[in-house]
Amino acid sequence: DLRQEAVARASAIRQSQRPKKEDPEPKLRVVLGAAGGIGQPLSLLLKACPLVDELSLFDVVNTPGVTADLSHISSIAKITGYLPADDGMKKALTGADVVVIPAGIPRKPGMTRDDLFKINAGIVRDLVQGIAENCPKAFILVISNPVNSTVPIAAEVMKEAGKFDPKRLFGVTTLDVVRAETFVQDITGEKDPSKTVIPVIGGHSGETIVPLFSLAKPKVNIPADKLAPLIKRVQFGGDEVVEAKGGAGSATLSMAYAGFRFAEKIIKAMKGEKGIVEPTYVYLPGVTGGDAIAKETGVDYFSVPVELGPSGAEKANNILSELDDNEKKLLEACTKGLKGNIEKGVDFVHNPP
Numbered sequence: 001d002l003r004q005e006a007v008a009r010a011s012a013i014r015q016s017q018r019p020k021k022e023d024p025e026p027k028l029r030v031v032l033g034a035a036g037g038i039g040q041p042l043s044l045l046l047k048a049c050p051l052v053d054e055l056s057l058f059d060v061v062n063t064p065g066v067t068a069d070l071s072h073i074s075s076i077a078k079i080t081g082y083l084p085a086d087d088g089m090k091k092a093l094t095g096a097d098v099v100v101i102p103a104g105i106p107r108k109p110g111m112t113r114d115d116l117f118k119i120n121a122g123i124v125r126d127l128v129q130g131i132a133e134n135c136p137k138a139f140i141l142v143i144s145n146p147v148n149s150t151v152p153i154a155a156e157v158m159k160e161a162g163k164f165d166p167k168r169l170f171g172v173t174t175l176d177v178v179r180a181e182t183f184v185q186d187i188t189g190e191k192d193p194s195k196t197v198i199p200v201i202g203g204h205s206g207e208t209i210v211p212l213f214s215l216a217k218p219k220v221n222i223p224a225d226k227l228a229p230l231i232k233r234v235q236f237g238g239d240e241v242v243e244a245k246g247g248a249g250s251a252t253l254s255m256a257y258a259g260f261r262f263a264e265k266i267i268k269a270m271k272g273e274k275g276i277v278e279p280t281y282v283y284l285p286g287v288t289g290g291d292a293i294a295k296e297t298g299v300d301y302f303s304v305p306v307e308l309g310p311s312g313a314e315k316a317n318n319i320l321s322e323l324d325d326n327e328k329k330l331l332e333a334c335t336k337g338l339k340g341n342i343e344k345g346v347d348f349v350h351n352p353p
């Protein structure tokens with residue numbers, strides 16, 4: 001009888017631990033380029049995140065070590081890691097619903113993000129090809145630079161495979177938002193900089209980055225002489241890190257934070273949390289509300305605050321009419337630069353060098 005009682009108790013415990021019916025199935029999140037400067041701390045944050053059930057890491061080097069190391073952390077996420085050998089990419093991607101891509105070379109002093117194109121374009125193309133083949137419905141979060149071009153590359157690869165869903169492709173521009181929040185603190189003196197919401201629109205490099213301090217919430221008063229340097233600092237903030245690292249790479253830790261912040265919002269939105277809006281670089285004609293923005297800016301890829309939901313980018317918020325005159329001028333410079341970056345990405349897929 002005692003034995004029966006123990007069995008019943010064990011079964012009751014098991015029942016209570018089983019996910020409730022309405023709980024979503026465990027889902028797999030993947031980092032491609034997981035052994036890199038961004039990939040490692042990003043994988044750490046994902047491994048520690050209670051919303052992540054399963055995590056898989058892929059890189060061309062060092063994933064066994066990174067995976068073994070992270071596997072000792074006593075968090076929920078089950079972790080596996082793969083190298084290209086033995087169909088590693090396929091194994092890493094099968095079953096994925098979110099794939100974050102920080103694979104590719106970073107900048108050295110004196111380099112622009114566009115200088116990375118030659119190498120990173122091919123890396124992103126091949127990885128997205130892997131996504132098209134193994135987990136075509138996954139949300140794709142592109143960190144690899146130049147984001148202005150690598151996102152169009154990802155879109156074209158998915159299109160060619162007949163699998164493109166514009167609502168599921170995101171260029172990660174969150175670091176520009178994070179920098180805007182942080183740098184404006186010098187002026188506002190706000191204790192917690194993340195409490196000031198500043199939309200950043202456009203692209204992700206130099207003048208294509210357009211921070212909209214006039215739309216900050218709560219409102220911020222920026223003295224006229226401080227505004228131009230502040231905008232410039234957000235646009236070229238990445239250079240500060242590249243120079244400080246003196247040849248050892250670009251932003252990795254702040255980028256991992258930003259990439260995680262965006263990925264976490266995506267995961268929360270997938271799980272049904274409402275009201276999540278984040279700037280992200282999307283294919284406008286494929287997102288509700290995006291067409292009007294594409295017409296107005298003359299570009300198909302652009303970062304705007306996007307409402308996120310279970311199907312991905314559910315609505316692109318058109319805030320262009322709210323820009324002040326200075327921001328309108330910045331927008332002009334932005335779209336001029338962006339056009340060429342986008343064409344270069346699209347062309348790369350159709351006319352490979």
Ligand code: NAI
Binds near residue numbers: 105106107146172251
């Ligand atoms: P890193 O060189 O430290 O790491 C890149 C990783 O990608 C390496 O581990 C490398 O082995 C891996 N990799 C290369 N080819 C691969 C392939 N075919 N498949 C899988 N993995 C591959 O570079 P870091 O600093 O982590 O930067 C990564 C990228 O992120 C760069 O392109 C950089 O410009 C970009 N970045 C983007 C930012 C953004 O705001 N979106 C901010 C900062 C950097």
